[in-house]
Amino acid sequence: MDFERQEERIRTMLEEATTDSSGESSSEQETDHCSEHELNSETEQEGDDSVDVSSNSRQEEVAVNESCNDPEDDLPLSLLRQRDSASRQVNGPFYTSKDGTKWYKNCQRPNVRLRSENIVTEHARVKNTARDAGTEYECWNIFVTTNMLQEILIHTNSKIRQRQRDNANAADNANCKAPSYMQETTICELKAFIGLLYLAGVAKSNRQCLKDLWRTDGTGVDIFRTTMSLQRFQFLQNAVRFDDKSTREERKQTDNMAAFRSIFDQFVQCCQNAYSPSEFLTIDEMLLAFRGRCLFRVYIPNKPAKYGLKILALVDAKNFYVLNLEVYSGKQPPGPYAVSNKPFEVVERLIQPVSRSHRNLTFDNWFTGYELMLHLLNEHRLTSVGTVRKNKRQIPESFIRTDRQPNSSLFGFQKDITLVSYAPKKNKVVIVMSTMHHDNSIDVSTGEKQKPEMITFYNSTKAGVDVVDELSSSYNVSRNSKRWPMTLFYGVLNMAAINACIIYRANKNVTIKRTEFIRNLGLSMIYEHLHSRKSKKHIPNYIRQRILKQLGEPSPRHVNIPGRYVRCQDCPYKKDRKTKYSCNACAKPICMEHAKFICENCADLDSSG
Known part of the structure; x- marks a missing residue:
């Protein structure tokens, strides 16, 4: 007991x-x-x-x-009740969406310290061998490499040889020699062809008739005529190829973009290897104008061209560096390229180069989704901001209503994601979702408009891809073509010039204008071909004189062999007039039409004076 x-x-x-x-x-x-x-x-x-x-x-x-030392059990009952009431006060009332998603009116995580997802671990910089590029051509050669040019050269010469055989068959003579403009090309001439495309873009003449650029009446562009003939340029433009035609049909069984896949993938890989972007990126679509026949040509009515090839791009929102690209190639046949074209999967593929780098992505309402933004945050450590379509089931009914006061905002909070509905004017609302912002801050710089910081941040970072489109169109190298691989090639050249200019500015620490950069790039690609062309015998002497002048070399003194007829230097090339006379002052061969006669007395007076 x-x-x-x-x-x-x-x-x-x-x-x-x-x-x-x-x-x-x-x-x-x-x-x-x-x-x-x-x-x-x-x-x-x-x-x-x-x-x-x-x-x-x-x-x-x-x-x-x-057992009583546990923090929960050690508290008195009165303190536990106070804590529960405080927790309910923090959560507060909430909005409920169609699918039952709760959005609290009060911030759920009022942290004072910076969140881990907003701490960027990498910043904008040139990396790898791109740091050694010093000239305009070296910076451009990072993205359109020598291996890519060699691959284009091999397939182009293969097409030229086919053209030569077709020309011989048409003449019913297998031993018929092809015209000079149908000869095989070289890597030097291929670069000169691309350089002329860049110079035409700088001169805003990319869509101009080629005959106008080669005119000899003073209205043409002299550099085009001295680099190559008009006939040769048109022939190369039609003969350029990017893949082996003998195996193309086999590759098309698994890839709609087989005719350009190799060059495009190499270009994208070079873009990712050369530069580390800033902390803010943009995902959007661009349209390359094209109205020819193509399985994956699209129609986008709000674009200026409306018809063309759609490219989905990941671009630096600060300096507009193109980091990743994906061509919309329609429904692919079964194989390695048969991927989903839904927004979730497209974003998943585009962000692979920056996964887990704590950067921020900005995209429009075609991409924005509740599940996608949480997936990017949890799986890839990437924050995101984007506008939201009003038919999403996670949006509360009160956020969609338009009968609100202008310049008013509604906020909804969850642990890792924030929603805002802003009324910029009567009968209109804009909804933005973000995993980067976690409060109801208003941007004071907007004055009476009282825009939330989420809205102003979205406006400042949404135009990355649109600016790339604008930069490409300002000095566009594209020409009218019925072949979609050429349209993609022109687009690659435009984006390569943009990226190369960014690399050049970073390496040289200068603020060179894009006009000057592209002009210097085009000329540097042409000069090598001009050095080889000046020694050819079949070109007219007046063309040779202009080449020497462009290269900055002195013109050689003419020596006329007595009794030998040579072409007059002042006659047009079409006349091809031969003469045995030459100028007494410079020894230039001239015909009687371009000679001036004076008597002996005047000649003596001229020599004595």
Whole structure:
């Protein structure tokens, strides 16, 4: 009985220790100490058996006290109630969407410190071998490499040889020699052809008739005529190829873009290897104008060209560097290129070069989705901001209503994502979702418009791809073509010039204008071909003189061999007039039409004067 009584007193004492101590007085605490002293004195008188019992009770007491050290259990009941009420006050009332998603009116994570997802680990910089590029051509050669040019050269010469055979068959003579403009090309001439495309873009003449650029009446562009003939340029433009035609049909069984796949993939890989972008990126679509026959040509009514080839791009929102590209090639046949074209999967493929780098993505309402933004944050450590379509099931009804005061905003918060509905004017609302912003801050610089910071941030970073489109169109190299691979090639050249200019500015630490950069690039690609062309015998002498002038080399003195007829230097090339006379001052061969006659007396006076 004494043992049971002692055990009961121990349990009672432990229960009193865990109850609310706010109402206890100092006298009651002294009583507890006295009772504990009495208990100890009684247990000491019990003998050996009672000692075992007391030790067991103490172990039980220690175990109970250790279990009470938990932060949740150690709090008094009144404090627990206050904490629960405070938690309900933080969460506050909430909005409910169609699918039951709750958006709280109050911020759920009012952290003072910067969130980990907003700490960028990498910044804009040139990397790898691109840091060694010093000239305009070297920067451009990073993106359109020598291997790519060699591949284009091989397939182009293959097409030229086919043209030569077709020309011989048409003449019914297998030994018929092809015209000079149908000869095989070289890597030097191929670069000169691309350089002329860049110079035409700088001169805003990309869509101009080629005959106007080669005119000899003073209205043409002299550099075009001295680099190659009009007939040769048109022939190369029609003969350029990017893949092996003999295996194309086999590759088309698994890839609609087989005719340009190799060159395009190499270009995209070079873009990713040469530069690390800034912390803000943009994902959007661009359209390359094309109205020819193509399986994956699209129609986008809000684009200026409306018809063309759609490219989905990942672009730096600060300096507009093109980092990743994907051509929309329609529904691909079964194989390695049969991928989904849904927004979720498209974004998943585009962001691979920057995954887990804590950067931010900005995209429009075609891409924005609740599941996508949380997936980017949790799986790729990327924040995102984008406008949202009003038919999304995660949007509460009150956020869509347009009967609100202009310049008013509604905020909805969750742990990792924020929603805002802004009314810029009457009967219109704009909805933006973000995993980067977590409060209801208003941008004070917008004045009476009271735009949320989420809106102003989206406006400042949404135009990355649109600016690339604008830069490409300002010095566009594209020409009218019925072949979609050529349209993609022109687009690659435009984006290569943009990226090369960014690399050049970063390496040289200069602010060169794009006009000057592209002009210097085009001329540097032409000069090598001009050096080889000046020594050819079949070109007219007046063309040779212009080449030497463009290269900055002095014109050689003409030596006319007596009795030998040579072409007059002042006659047009079409006349091809031969003469045995030459100028006494410069020894230039001239015909009688361009010679001036004076009598001996005048000649003597001229020489004496």
